[in-house]
Amino acid sequence: MTLTFEVDPAVDPALRDGVLSLWADVSNAGGAVGFVPPVTPEEIRPALLKHLVAMAEGGTRLLVGRDEEGRIAATAFFTFNTHPLMTHWVWLYTVMVHPRHQGRGYGRDLMAAVEHTARTAEGFEAIEAIRLTCRGGTGVDGFYAKSGYKEVGRVPDAIRVAPGDDRDDIIMLLPLR
Template sequence: MTLTFEVDPVVDSALRDGVLSLWADVTNAGGSVGFVPPVTPDDIRPALLKHLVAMTEGRTRLLVGRDEDGGIASTAFFTFNTHPLMTHWVWLYTVMVDPGRQGGGYGRDLMAAVEHTARTAEGFEAIEAIRLTCRGGTGVDGFYAKCGYKEVGRVPGAIRVAPGDDRDDIIMLLPLT
């Protein structure tokens, strides 16, 4: 089975609820997407609302991967820089794949769609790189490295998952030029 990717989908209740459900599932499966389990969609709703507001303001774009039934199986949010010296690269946030589909190539498919979007979608013409951060100790930095991203920085102990459990904040970059 393959995913179908869409940039800037219509934001309706089905999209909102699908992203909230995915986000909670990913978090509760141990994914490092801004929360620590256990969470519910209601716990995540304020963070999603911030993404949606940024989308309406034109600062953020959403890429979704839909399964064969049209359900949301993956996401990635691009955020454009507002600082005039940094408009040539975008941040990538909230990169998620349905935990039940992990290990089947969907993550690689999502990252290929991310790169394709940044290279070809309208509004991305001046973008020369994609930058993301990830939580150390999860192994996800190795996944991103396999997708072509290079570690360009690390802040030791910057992420406190729990008392006594501090993780590195790993900064990774994919040049597009």
């Protein structure tokens, strides 16, 4: 089975709850998506609301992947730059695949859908690159490298997961042109 991807899905309670559930499940499985386990959907809700507000204002776009049962199984948020010298690239945030689907190639499918969206979707015509950051020590930078992203910077010990557990903030870029 594969995931079905959609850009800019309708924001309704089902979408909101599906993303919250996904985000909590990914975080609690050890995913590096802004929280440290244990975390509840209610603790994540303010971060999601920031994304949803940015979507309503037109500065952020959402790509969701749904599994064969229609559940939200993957996400990636694109955030456009407002700085006039940086409008030619987008940030990619909250890249997630549900733990029950990991190991099936869905992460590769998500990253291919991200690239396809940035290359072809309406509103992305001026975008020349995708930039993301990831937490060091997780191995996810290797995954992104396999998807064509190059490490372009690293801030040592920028992320404090817990007292005495600082991780690098790794900056990666995928040129589209």
